[in-house]
Amino acid sequence: MTERGPGQAPDHSALYVFAVCDAPDPAAFAGLPGVAAGEPLRRLPFGELTAIVQTVRAADFTDEVWQARMADRDELERYARAHHDVVSAVAASCPTVPLPLATLYHGEDRARQALLDETERFRTALERTAGHSEWGVKVYAAEPPVTDPGPAPPRPETPAGRSRPAPGAGLAYLERKRGVQARRERRHEDALRLAETVDASFGMIAAAGRRLRLHAPELVGKGRVQVLNATYLVAEDRGAALQELIRTLRDATGARIEVSGPWVPYSFVGQV
Template sequence: MHTPVAATLTYVYAATPPAPVLDDLLPTLDGVAGSPVGLLLPPGEESGPVAFVISEVPRADWAEDVLRDRFEDLRWLEDTARAHHRVVEALAVRTTVLPLRMATLYEDHAGALRALHEEAQELATRLARLSSRTEYGVKVYVRPAAAPDPPAASAAAAEPAPVSPGKAYLRARRAQHDIREDHYRQAQLAAERIAAVGREYGAARVSHAPQSGPLAESAVGENVLNDAFLVPDGEADAFRAAVHRAGEDLPGIRVEVTGPWAPYSFAASLPDPSSQP
């Protein structure tokens, strides 16, 4: 007998410990494509250690063949990413959350529950590590090396002989190169200090590739360090202050601290849902 295909798929935003606070929060959230957000728990295990936060989404809009084209639509991609992140960030304010990648989809509740059952111990372990900790981003920028000012009139008069435009240009470029190299040395020192701050406050660390390209261009300079730290909540203010101090005496660089964020950099990766039976 042919089994009819369900009209919806199960979209999973995150794993989280079941908690009474979610009863009031989840009904207030709008998920991807404006879908309601709910909690998925194994039957009879309402007090279990891990649950999925989910939405039901139309199969016609989220099937694998449709998504291949959807991911080429930048407007759709941005709207979906924002909706996904809004749900995760709202959860992170109230409870411990383990974000899953955008468009984590299962055929139905049964498929999602199988994945939850198979990964329950690993998810619970990761959630325990994230408990009472929050992610912060730390970036270091190398400031642009401005060309040196032209010599003052008195200095120019003291020159024993006129300097050709070509030689003056080469001197200026050499001085600019030396300044930039000094800024890079300052950035390395800042990175070493920031790593020491992370160790001092017991923060886990993930290093991301520095941001580059036209979208990353900044008036503050070139991004040379782009790290994430998972910081104990009780140490957050002291951590941020210490990171800022790491660059205070280094005029060639700028240190930026962002957050608090949901712990995307420290999230687990579930098996590909398409491989689930």
């Protein structure tokens, strides 16, 4: 849906679209700067729905400029936060479908037609996520140190100066090595069971769920391993049940369970 291109004139404008919603309250986003200081946020009706938009300089969103911005962590975070602030404010007043960061069109007519073409998808997403929030769940298991079986025991010297294995030494070494491997395999199986237990438990109270890619070990921290990275769509009236489930799982599993939210359901508006 994003229209972006090189070589836009400095004074050429584009329309940045933050979200699509039902009957938004203008007071919900009044005063927010959006992504273009000095340009007011406004509503753009299309059919029975409304988009929240802002006029921006097209030259600020060419492919070249946007790629450079994505390479600058601070700058990208600034835009992402500004986008999220608008979406969150609107979602607090009515059911909302957030659009991806930097969704732009060259003019209101093109934006309105493109959004009209997606009306059915937006309507389905609004109906699915109304009254729901997104919750992120990360589960970590302790990673105990692996015992090294150590080198094979030294072999005693024979009278002739030749060494020979101590009786049973090689077998004992292999048994220790097999024991280390068996413990690794058991920990892996335990981690899988823990992930399935937590995921199934959240699935019982969530309207939908998504399991995401696990974080790399270097991002998780020393001494623990991430076994589940997931997000769930939970009805707002099930907040108490959610908190009780978290306490129960922590007590029952002993695992570290990190929960974040509630969020606007970014992860579930595209699954329609």
